[in-house]
Amino acid sequence: MAHQTHAYHMVDPSPWPLTGATAALLLTSGLAMWFHYNSTTLMTLGLLTTLMTMMQWWRDIVRESTFQGHHTMPVQKGLRYGMILFITSEVFFFIGFFWAFYHSSLAPTPELGGSWPPTGIHPLNPFEVPLLNTAVLLASGVTITWAHHSLMAANRNQSIQALTITVTLGLYFTALQAMEYYEAPFTIADGVYGSTFFVATGFHGLHVIIGSTFLIVCLLRLIKFHFTTAHHFGFEAAAWYWHFVDVVWLFLYISIYWWG
Amino acid sequence: MPARLSSRLGILRSFATSTRHQVKNKVREHQKLFQEDNGLPVHLKGGTLDSLLYRFTMTITVVGSCYSVFSLVKAAFPQKNK
Numbered sequence: 430m431a432h433q434t435h436a437y438h439m440v441d442p443s444p445w446p447l448t449g450a451t452a453a454l455l456l457t458s459g460l461a462m463w464f465h466y467n468s469t470t471l472m473t474l475g476l477l478t479t480l481m482t483m484m485q486w487w488r489d490i491v492r493e494s495t496f497q498g499h500h501t502m503p504v505q506k507g508l509r510y511g512m513i514l515f516i517t518s519e520v521f522f523f524i525g526f527f528w529a530f531y532h533s534s535l536a537p538t539p540e541l542g543g544s545w546p547p548t549g550i551h552p553l554n555p556f557e558v559p560l561l562n563t564a565v566l567l568a569s570g571v572t573i574t575w576a577h578h579s580l581m582a583a584n585r586n587q588s589i590q591a592l593t594i595t596v597t598l599g600l601y602f603t604a605l606q607a608m609e610y611y612e613a614p615f616t617i618a619d620g621v622y623g624s625t626f627f628v629a630t631g632f633h634g635l636h637v638i639i640g641s642t643f644l645i646v647c648l649l650r651l652i653k654f655h656f657t658t659a660h661h662f663g664f665e666a667a668a669w670y671w672h673f674v675d676v677v678w679l680f681l682y683i684s685i686y687w688w689g
Numbered sequence: 690m691p692a693r694l695s696s697r698l699g700i701l702r703s704f705a706t707s708t709r710h711q712v713k714n715k716v717r718e719h720q721k722l723f724q725e726d727n728g729l730p731v732h733l734k735g736g737t738l739d740s741l742l743y744r745f746t747m748t749i750t751v752v753g754s755c756y757s758v759f760s761l762v763k764a765a766f767p768q769k770n771k
Contacts, residue, residue, distance in 0.1 A: 452750070474749060
């Protein structure tokens with residue numbers, strides 16, 4: 430049997446890039462169909478294909494790494510670069526929304542009453558639920574670090590407990606934020622204040638949900654003994670993403686909730 | 690696997706609420722399954738369920754593509770209602 434004489438991973442042929450690309454087509458055309466022709470069939474198909482692709486693609490990566498041993502040091506290095514670059518791209522995504530917020534709020538137009546918050550808008554008290562949310566995310570940053578150190582110290586019980594608490598805090602944040610959205614005295618349609626507030630915090634909330642999902646997958650893998658004390662990049666990637674989500678919230682809290 | 694985890698006391702010491710019934714380490718078995726020299730690509734190497742999931746995903750991908758193209762062509766030629 431021929432063996433490779435290099436440390437890199439030549440992947441098996443896979444259908445998921447094709448199904449993923451098609452999923453993107455179905456999502457976008459589905460959105461157009463929903464907006465203009467009141468039909469949700471295509472969009473639903475798009476969401477379903479996206480979900481199926483993601484689940485099987487990432488399942489295959491777990492197989493290639495944990496079960497087939499393809500993730501050598503050079504491969505892991507590449508994955509680290511990849512995750513850092515992805516998170517960097519997400520930082521720029523959020524910079525756009527912060528730019529929009531500061532553009533409108535630093536020089537409020539006469540149409541807004543020349544003030545920020547605009548006339549008639551009653552912003553949320555930053556020292557109520559938003560402050561609790563800040564505490565929740567900061568605490569989750571501590572617990573995920575605790576989980577990481579426990580993992581590296583081969584302390585199974587503590588790593589599972591700490592990661593579980595992290596996930597719980599993430600879900601608690603989402604629940605609190607959902608309740609805030611429901612109870613808010615202003616909507617996304619309330620001028621540029623509503624737009625900047627809900628688009629920025631909304632995308633952040635979506636990232637919290639994504640991050641929580643990633644953490645739940647890591648928790649399941651942790652319970653199933655997939656991670657070793659020295660090799661657990663999936664967990665590290667999830668932790669990096671989670672810290673990024675936390676930092677974005679801190680900027681949101683300071684800029685939009687407090688200063689705004 | 691450390692002896693303390695397989696003992697009854699070890700089970701009691703596990704994080705009680707979620708691992709009351711001790712989770713067994715099946716990584717070795719999975720490694721054996723996925724390293725078997727059977728020529729199967731990784732997305733089908735797990736067994737029958739893999740094939741079913743693949744076929745389902747590919748079916749909705751193809752059906753969706755056709756419906757998407759059909760919808761876009763239909764949208765490109767609007768019917769004028771008298």
